[in-house]
Amino acid sequence: MIKKKVVILGHFGVGKTSLTNRYVHKLFSDKYLTTIGVTIYKKVVELNASDSIQMILWDIAGEQDMSLINHKYLKGAHAFVYVVDLTREETFVALEEDLIKLKTHLSDIPYVTVGNKLDLIDESLALSIKDTYQLDFLSSAKTGKNVDNFFFKISKDLHEEVK
16 A cells, blocks of 8 residues: 555644544634644555555645744655635635745646635625635635545546656
C-alpha cells in the first residue's frame, strides 16, 4: 500500500479540523477547537478492488498569512487541500495570492480548493463564490456534503502519479 502525506491548509476557523474529522471519523462537533501546530490523521482509501492508498492527513493550524505557516509541516507533502470559509470573505479574497505562496514551498503537487460551511450560506451565493474564485468543491463539514468527494479526488490524483 502506498502512503501519501496530504496537508490541510487555510485561515484559522475555516473548518479544516471539522472537515478532517468528518472524513476520517464520520463525526462533527459544533465546538470550536483551535489546532495548535499540527494534528495528524490516517485514512486508508480503497480506490478499487485492487488499489488502496493510505493518506496521512496533516491538519495544520490556520494562519491569515500563508507565509507564516511553519514550512517544516509542508516538507514532504504529496498533495494539499486549501479550505476557505464561505461565510467569511477575508478567507477567500486572497485565494490566488495564497496559492502562489503555497506553491513556492509545495512545488507541482495535486491540490483542491474547498469552500466550506455550505450549510450556513445561500446556495446561489455559494455557487457565485465558487465560480468567481474558481473553487473546486463546495462542502459542509456539518452535513458531510462533498467531504468524501474532494478527499477521494486527491486520493485518485495521488494514485495516478504513482502509475
